Amino acid sequence: MGIITYFAAVLLGWAELPVMPAAEEVRYVTHWVSADGKAAAAPDDPGRVRNYTVAWDVARMQPLWVAYPMHPWYDGDAGRSNSWRPDPAVDREQQPDLRRSYQPVGDHGRYSRGHMLASDSRQRSMAMNRQTFHFTNSAPQTQNAFNAGIWLKLENLEKEWGLRGGAGITDTLWVVTGSTFQSGYRLVTTDDAGNTIPVPTHFYKAMLTTRGKGVGKPVSECSADELRCVVFYLQHLGHPTGARPGPQHMMSVDDLERVTGIDFFPMIAPEAECVESRYDPAEWGMQ
DSSP states (O other): OOHHHHHHHHHHTOTTOOBOOOOTTEEEEEEEEOTTSSSEEOTTOTTOEEEEEEEEETTTTEEEEEEEEEOGGGOOOOOOOOOOBOOTTSOGGGSOOOTTOOBOOTTSOOOEEEESSOGGGOOSOHHHHHGGGBGGGEEEEOIIIIITTHHHHHHHHHHHHHHHOGGGOOSOEEEEEEEEOOTTOOOEEEOTTOOEEEOOSEEEEEEEEEOGGGTTSOGGGOOGGGEEEEEEEEESSOOOTTOOOOGGGEEOHHHHHHHHOOBOOTTSOGGGGGGGGOOOGGGGTOO
8 A cells, every 4th residue: 555545545434544744764555355354355356355554664664553443343263373474565675574583682682573463353264364464563572571461461452342342342443553662762673684673662552433323423423422532552661470451551542642743543523533632441441
């Protein structure tokens, strides 16, 4: 997906897509599956369904964000392909070599290939799941203290809400998963080819869904009372064993926009944008 196609998708109503200024060092790619979800599809295949969209940061060799819908249609029991491979839609030289994961640097140890869109959130078919193992859906994450810890717990909440109707959700849950690099970040890792890759300081998930009379309506036609959104913003390092996502990790969409400079959920009508300034932990089962 080129920059023109990307903005066209935003205008056509993909509620999960953020808007950013045009940038030469960002590549936008959408991965598709067939109408029944059982096979990969080309962008011009009839009846195709989007799997996810990635904004690929060429300079850092990792995604700025990955955006996708969460809905029961994507659920199933296909299993985990574990078939890590280059993204066929991005130039190979613009991707890291992650066949054996990220490599240790100094005293910082090894980083895992942390999914942005979780493998377990795309289980309708093996073809759908296999697309989550593109290198472009990965960022370096510490394993025990983050990837298999608090991040996994957040992925499980996202799955419970978006695929199985948790937290009272009866419509699509639109999600943007990304990372940030706070001032002063210094940690780096390398790939199998020796490329130096910076390690994010924070990861986030921004979420939007409809409620009440807004269920089933286009986001652009919803009032503020018919929408709810929230952001989970997690520091990458320093989580104790057993840490879980909670209210202390939540913020508003407006807060995340100030941190990143990205316009999230631009399909929200101007008169309803006040919803982006607030969140209620109780609505998401966080007391």
